[in-house]
Amino acid sequence: MDKQTVLVVDDDRDIVSAIARLLNDEGISVLKAYDGLEALDVIATRQVDLLVIDVMMPRLDGLSALMRIRQNNNIPVIVLSAKSEDTDKILGLSMGADDYITKPYNPLELIARVKANLRRYLTLGSAAASSPAKSVITVGGLELDKETKSITADGRKSTLTATEYKILELLMENAGRVFSAEEIYQRVWREDAYAVENTVMVHIRHIREKIEIDPKEPRYLKVVWGVGYKIEKR
Template identity: 55%
Template sequence: MAQETILLVDDEKDILDLLEIYLKNEGFVLLRASNGVEALDVLKTTEVDLIILDIMMPRMDGIQACMKIREEKNMPIIMLSAKSQDMDKIMGLSTGADDYMTKPFNPLELVARVKSQLRRYKRLNVAVPRLEEEIEIEDLVINTATHEVRVEGREVKLTPREFAILELLARNRGIVFSIEKIYESVWNETFYESDNTVMVHIRKIREKLETTPRQPKYIKTVWGVGYKIEK
């Protein structure tokens, strides 16, 4: 039985009650907050394994809260929103969310996504002794055991998905990965041609790593093919 702790953040009590019923049934420990300010207060004193975060809330919305959380934490974040436009999804993912669901949603699908995110997060955060723990690419240092990334000695905070993409390319230097291959390797889901999630994540990684993101030093674009880190 799972004992992971999930923080539910939503100003709609009915949504919180619904999520609590389904997630408690799976053995999760649940905490609740009604806005971003309360969520940040919870995170100051409690270790949380995953956050389900609504976008539209009073005092501090989900976008602002996600940005603040990502300054220090890298646990999975699943965003909820009544909006379904692509730009809202892109905004959520750009601020550091790992997944996005539109209200109304199927609670069983959300539970499945929660489990998938937690499995992936655990797998990415377990040190594997037989693999190289530190990868050095010029001034870029990636520690796969601690998930620390440094550029010219400066610590860079990456989300779990961003780190997974960077590690995939860094472990396979010189190999070009298509957007489809990156998506299916990192998200472990079927890729749909219109999905630009990978491009959004690559852009965010470059913004964090690069002095000049439009002229990347590390992750190179191979036009019409995909992305690679050169040897």
Template identity: 45%
Template sequence: MFNIIIVDDEEEILELMEVYLCNDGYNVLKATNGIEALKIINEEQIHLAILDIMMPGMNGLQVCIEIRKKYNIPIIMLSAKSQDMDKIQGLSMGSYDYMVKPFNPMELLARVKAQIRRYVYLNENSEVSKKEEIVEIKGISINKRNHKVHLYGKEIKLTPIEYKILLLLASNNGKIFNSEDIFKEIWKEKYFEGNNTVMVHIWRLREKIEENPKESKIVETVWGVGYKIEEE
């Protein structure tokens, strides 16, 4: 369930918005001033905020600025002012949408749904993107965007070939690759029996990431089969 905070010093408007939002399945938290709103936002997980601009004390614009210092939630501004400059000011402060009072509750509900969908989509894709860009296994972190490799937080300098071999093994947790598999994947050429190129590069890679290359605990050898990196 999504938590929505509505902030307005007019109790009737708060109650009206609460009825429509609750009937549509949202959990609503209410505040009648900016200070109260920020307290709730800092204590609860809020997915969207609806802020009235014209409030005594801390107005909606000031609340919006404070929210943006910590959170990236959607904000819909409400105001009795309809001038373009007022809308521009609200949007430039970090709000995602702007509605003029009096407003149609059904239109507000439609805009809330649109902003919630956008919020969910962006956050899901952000997480997916992050997972796709970073490979982490056995203390190793591989950033596929900038090709940087860290071992327990310390950057490790690898050659392009060493990087590709490490990425191949690390991206396939527990899968065993023999020398022919690795050669074809990395060099994109036909493999010839007796070619020790892969073995040489595996050794050099181990020298950089293993505490003891002769007793490898990251890039493991499966005797008679190949190599693997497997999270225990």
């Protein structure tokens, strides 16, 4: 496998250098940027497998940059911020982030989250390559193509982030089965689940906005109150 490349974006150059050293020690290549505009330039011209981006930066902040990136790019994004309130985390996830780490960060946690998100992103569709006959999952008007990692909902193409894709893939492969937020988190993030309801809920809401004609009256992605989520079997 080619060396993986992570773009680290923060206006604090010491933080960028520290994260770069951590990732270099793990055999991961690092590109650097110091505000949102520089990050957009790098992504437009270089191969980037994952983005670690700060929120508060000059010229263009991290969340504004994330919104622009999500217009045509589904690379995993980890938001790095000094703010720890749940509302800030939910805002970052709502704008398309796959993960959120609060400063001051634990270096081992940062490395683990980077590796987990890279693994999900870079191995999507690997199972489909070994069994092409099962590369497309169809549930009613939903069609998920594992080979191209694309989703079509009632004839409309939708672009999902890597995390959203894995959640939807899990639910579609098990249509009719209800998964709790903890089960979804453990299977998709491959980490122990603790107080993960808000994180999963935000991703579910994003998926609904992309696959449902009316997200407020979903036909496919249903919530079973007090239990979890499921794709309605059709």
